[in-house]
Amino acid sequence: MSRWEPGSRARLQAAALDLFLAQGYAATTTAAIAERAGVTDRTFYRHFKDKSEVLFGDEGRLEQVLVEAVTATTGSTTDALRAALSALARDFQPRRADLVRRARVVESVPDLAERELWKLRTWSRALMRVLLERDGDKLATHAQVEVALALFRTAFQSWTRDDDPPALDDLIQQAYAAAGLSPGMDTRSHLTP
Template sequence: MARWEPGARERLVLAAVDLFTEQGYDATTVAQIADRAGVTKSTFFRHFPDKRELLVAGQETLSRLLAEGITEAPADATPLGAVAAGLERASSAMGPMNHEIAPRIKAAVAASTELRERDALKSVSLAAAMTEALVARGVPGATAALASELGVLAFKRAFTAWSESNAKDDFARYAVSALDELRAASATLG
């Protein structure tokens, strides 16, 4: 077993997604994932605490990038303008591998209650990161929370549209477009 080859984390994610697709999340073991990725179980556990965490492997990176984009948005940016900057910044984490495995991840999440719960927690975490960054910019708490929730919804809508498209490297366009649609929809709420 090639224990020290580079790219173990990515190989583990790909192996897990393939196995979840082939045999389902519940029927897949950590040992099977490690074997398919060509690593040991201890290597698996150096990268992930459990198999559930494989599908949210980039959550910390996304949260950080969203917050950085919001923090670095122009001083005169509206709260949603700052969220758009965060979404644009986070798009740098959405590369070809994400595009390739997105439909399989979506299917695995849809088929597992445990993964749907974990996905919901991911949304809460992303919203919290954006809210914190907006509040640090001086945005009132309720406004920051609402803008953040719209940002998460835009991210999810963009991820779905992007994963179903051929545009493997243009996630930012989908994210900003989704946020613009939500901004327009919210204006009709009255």
């Protein structure tokens, strides 16, 4: 086994998903993942601190995708959040097969499902930080961020559970419409009596 063979991280992620789905998350060891990927245990730990990181190791990069999209958008908070979700959808779309498998594993293990919710909370805090710099209304901004992430989560669940879904970005658009919202609409008007 070559220590420096390119593509080790991706092979480890694919091997882990294969094993998690075949024998269960709890029964899968990091050694088995490394062996299946054709790398050493040491290579596994060079990429991931533990087996859960195989599923959550992209958190920081995805958070950055969201923040950069918000920062690049000069429109309203709603426009910025919609741009962030579109950027995330573009990142996810070509990886749908792996994300469907990942979702099956995460949903089947309560600790992983809880960590998935924590990931969304982390995204919420990151978006709040950047959005409060442009609009100081903390309550309205927080509500808009939480609504956007709830709509994303709804669309993502449909995208990973349905056999032949539309593109994730289209499902996000449908979720907005189902909630009575549309891009460009100032959701703050829905927050006040």
